[in-house]
Amino acid sequence: MRQPLVAGNWKMHGSRAMARALSQAVVRGTAELDAIEVVLLPPYVLIPRVSEEVADSAVVLGAQNVATAREGAFTGEISAPMLREFGCRYALVGHSERRQLFGETDALVAKRALAALQEDLRPIVCVGETLAEREASETEDVVLRQLDAVLSAVPEAQLGQVVFAYEPVWAIGTGRTATPEQAQAVHALLRERLHRLGAEIGRRARILYGGSVKPGNAGELLAMPDIDGGLIGGASLVADDFLAICEQAALRRE
Numbered sequence: 001m002r003q004p005l006v007a008g009n010w011k012m013h014g015s016r017a018m019a020r021a022l023s024q025a026v027v028r029g030t031a032e033l034d035a036i037e038v039v040l041l042p043p044y045v046l047i048p049r050v051s052e053e054v055a056d057s058a059v060v061l062g063a064q065n066v067a068t069a070r071e072g073a074f075t076g077e078i079s080a081p082m083l084r085e086f087g088c089r090y091a092l093v094g095h096s097e098r099r100q101l102f103g104e105t106d107a108l109v110a111k112r113a114l115a116a117l118q119e120d121l122r123p124i125v126c127v128g129e130t131l132a133e134r135e136a137s138e139t140e141d142v143v144l145r146q147l148d149a150v151l152s153a154v155p156e157a158q159l160g161q162v163v164f165a166y167e168p169v170w171a172i173g174t175g176r177t178a179t180p181e182q183a184q185a186v187h188a189l190l191r192e193r194l195h196r197l198g199a200e201i202g203r204r205a206r207i208l209y210g211g212s213v214k215p216g217n218a219g220e221l222l223a224m225p226d227i228d229g230g231l232i233g234g235a236s237l238v239a240d241d242f243l244a245i246c247e248q249a250a251l252r253r254e
């Protein structure tokens with residue numbers, strides 16, 4: 001059985017006071033939820049603050065991106081060794097906002113995933129189609145192209161460390177969620193592709209869903225056989241909402 005994972009992507013939100021209060025609420029509220037893995041992805045500058053708050057808990061820390069190099073003249077980038085030093089265990093790569101707003105290509109996303117793995121930082125690889133691509137019936141081609149770019153770069157032995165996330169771009173921050181059936185169809189497609197690399201790889205890979213997940217729709221999404229958790233944006237900034245989603249994910253496990 002795959003352990004459900006719920007990750008809160010705070011995006012570019014927060015302050016030191018907010019990070020402290022929200023992390024404490026998540027630590028308290030998930031203390032009994034040992035069936036699931038809970039990951040917080042604050043902005044870089046809040047990582048040290050969140051790290052202190054989650055230190056004695058099962059809540060895991062991650063970053064929203066990671067550099068392709070360990071160090072060097074890469075202004076504005078933060079490397080995997082730096083993130084590890086501050087307690088991060090995960091890093092998002094290829095979030096659609098990075099792809100769309102900052103021009104990150106499939107090749108760059110694959111390099112970021114590899115750089116993370118080389119430092120024992122688990123990448124959460126995001127894939128997803130835009131509304132125009134969905135309407136042009138290109139969803140499968142787009143998500144498989146994005147997935148294959150990473151699969152061809154990462155050694156098979158390390159694939160077990162990778163988490164995948166399907167986030168239809170048209171559902172992110174829009175209040176418009178994919179139906180559980182739409183999401184399941186893409187998750188099954190991704191798993192099928194992973195399965196081709198090895199039955200065990202396909203069976204064990206965790207594939208999260210993201211895009212306007214809220215307490216009101218989390219249960220039906222997480223009930224789908226190939227949805228192993230959520231990548232939560234807006235709702236992760238509201239402790240009660242995030243905790244309610246974590247509780248739904250824990251039910252999936254039982």
Ligand SMILES: O=C[C@H](O)COP(=O)(O)O
Binds near residue numbers: 167172175231233235
């Ligand atoms: O990383 C999180 C996703 O982009 C989803 O964001 P959202 O829950 O605000 O739609």
